[in-house]
Amino acid sequence: MQTLRQVLVQNYTRTTAGNGHIRVKRREREEDGGDGLPPGPIRLASPYDTDTRWSAKRDMFWNGFKLHVSEKCHAQEEGDRPESPNIITNVTTTASTLPDTKALEPVHQAVDRRQLLPRRHYLDSGYPSAELIVDSAKTYGVALVTPVLLDTSRQAKAKNGFAAHDFTIDWAGEKAVCPAGKTSAAWNPNVQNGVPKTVISFAALDCIPCPFKEQCTSARSNRRQISLQPHELTEAIRHARAQQQTDEWNQDYALRAGVEGTIRQVTHTAGLRRARYRGLTKTHLDHTTSATALNLIRLHAWWNGHPLDHASHSHLARPQIALAA
Incomplete structure (x- = not known):
């Protein structure tokens, strides 16, 4: 009952008109002339799961959580058999409203407990900040290889x-x-x-x-x-911005592209776009067991020499590829 009451209070307001009648109306944002909504991180999105939150990324909107996937990666020449498979080393499940910059420290703590800290951590541009670049090197000895936001002046x-x-x-x-x-x-x-x-x-x-x-x-x-x-933060961000303008840095950062295949495997093979359970704890357990299953698939493929990176083609493209062969 308390949860239902909170959902109602944060979405509706009740006022008494001059004639004594009670009026109930939906809350709107203050900038739209309304009474205002609670901040996203504390606003319940569903009475059925009090851990989920509404979030948005570009044109995607969802009610749920965020999944952060880490994997071992190494440079490999095309056609060569890797010395070892790329294994998923960590999955971190957070509230969907938590910025990626706030998720990096829990990721480092988790892989540090298992003694799996990388010397170089390849990230997309949503994670880094000057503070994280400096603190990751100081605390964990990890160099962040990631595009930083350019000067916005x-x-x-x-x-x-x-x-x-x-x-x-x-x-x-x-x-x-x-x-x-x-x-x-x-x-x-x-x-x-x-x-x-x-x-x-x-x-x-x-x-x-x-x-x-x-x-x-x-x-x-x-x-x-x-x-x-x-001083230290300014020099760190200046150095990072200068580095990412070089061809050497871009060739090195290309290694991160492999995680896009992992994300696709996580979402399509394991079906982790949709939570199977309610609550952050159970959802994280689902993410962990799914990552374990994917690791077994990768180990089996590597032991038997079967590559996993088969390209998918449309029905229209397949006859053309067959004729070209």
């Missing part, structure tokens, strides 16, 4: 002008030098939304006559400001 997005990475930062001297050779006038450590930052400001007397001003800033104050994370 106006200058960086337009690729026309001076972005923050174009400035030379002297952390010890607490100053910065702009691409035009001018030195900053102020160095102000502060906290923005609970996050430590350093705001570096240049003098208006230097910026106003600068021939590159239009490429650098359009601020009404007529001076450039840049906001940086702490």
Whole structure:
């Protein structure tokens, strides 16, 4: 009864009209003129399973959980038999509203308990942050190989002008030098939304006559400001952004593409797009047993020399492929 009451309260409001009649209406978002909805992480999505939450990713909407899959991977020449099969080493089940960046630490803790930590962890772009890049190396000795979000400043997005990475930062001297050779006038450590930052400001007397001003800033104050994370985090994210622009990094990161086949195997062979049980704990058990079954399939295929990566073709394409052969 308490669960049903919570579902009703978070979805409907009750008001008393001037004539004494009670009116019940559905809650709407505040930006739509409504009374507001509870935050997604605490809003019950179903009275039948109080652990599930509504979530969205691009054009996909679902009520349930998130599954994070880790597997062993290694470089392999086409046609060569691998030295060992790619085994799923961990599955982590989380609330669907938990950001991927918050799921990485539980993944590392789980594989560390089983002594399966990789030296290099290949991830998609939803997982990394400057803090995780630094902390993973310090705490677990794991290097994250992953695309990081690029600079979102106006200058960086337009690729026309001076972005923050174009400035030379002297952390010890607490100053910065702009691409035009001018030195900053102020160095102000502060906290923005609970996050430590350093705001570096240049003098208006230097910026106003600068021939590159239009490429650098359009601020009404007529001076450039840049906001940086702490030293170690700034250097880590700068290094990661520089690395991912190189051909060597992209060739190395191509190794991660193999996990897409694993995700397809998990969803199509094991049917894990749909939860078979209610509750986070039972759903995680289902994910674990399904991963174990997939590992047995992979071991059997590897022992018998049967590759698993058969390409699927449409009925229309198969006769054409047969004729070409």
